[in-house]
Amino acid sequence: xxxxxxxxxxTGALAQIPQPADPARLPPVPDLVAPIKPGWQRPTLEEKFxxxxxxxFGPTSMIAPTIFALQDQLEDYVPEWEQGMEGYSxxxxxxxxxxxxxxxxxxxFDSMLGIDSRYYRSQRSGIGARVWHALKYSVLSRTDxxxxxxxxxxxxxxxxxxLITTTWYPSGHDSLMRGLERGHTHMAMEVGxxxxxxxxxxxxxxxxxxxxxxxxxxxxx
Numbered sequence: 484x485x486x487x488x489x490x491x492x493x494t495g496a497l498a499q500i501p502q503p504a505d506p507a508r509l510p511p512v513p514d515l516v517a518p519i520k521p522g523w524q525r526p527t528l529e530e531k532f533x534x535x536x537x538x539x540f541g542p543t544s545m546i547a548p549t550i551f552a553l554q555d556q557l558e559d560y561v562p563e564w565e566q567g568m569e570g571y572s573x574x575x576x577x578x579x580x581x582x583x584x585x586x587x588x589x590x591x592f593d594s595m596l597g598i599d600s601r602y603y604r605s606q607r608s609g610i611g612a613r614v615w616h617a618l619k620y621s622v623l624s625r626t627d628x629x630x631x632x633x634x635x636x637x638x639x640x641x642x643x644x645x646l647i648t649t650t651w652y653p654s655g656h657d658s659l660m661r662g663l664e665r666g667h668t669h670m671a672m673e674v675g676x677x678x679x680x681x682x683x684x685x686x687x688x689x690x691x692x693x694x695x696x697x698x699x700x701x702x703x704x
Contacts, residue, residue: 534590539586552571591636596635621634649662
């Protein structure tokens, strides 16, 4: 219930978001990334809001919370929530609430600071260079003007969610250090997502190519 109340209040606050900051005023981080591909377009506020709503309330928004909640259930994470369907439901809503708070904070900062937090795959071919690209883009983001800066929205979302969500944890799980630990977890998950975004298209293409080759008929004499 507390996470729902927070999201309702946050939605009202987001409606009052001022015009985005001038991307030129953001601290630049030069010479760390390849240039944006030709044809890149600055994301509009409407596009950012659509991405936020899809990530938070869309058809697939409950997939990750249900999976992570199952792990929490097996490990009896927060024993006070007990086992059974009631305990699992609490853990699902806890995971979804953490993601929702993080996404809400990130969208607010994206909009106010003029930052594009979408992930852009590397244009290089080496595995090491691409891994490094995915790692550094966990703490860097594009600006709406096409430059590069510190990923303030992502960091604020990860650690803000970690701290805010302590309000619905039972005693013993609601300390400042526990909140920071959850922030670290969010950032570690971001690294994993970036690596998946970077390499999954290639893996998927190879899998489908192999399946198509196996389906071809053998040549006849």
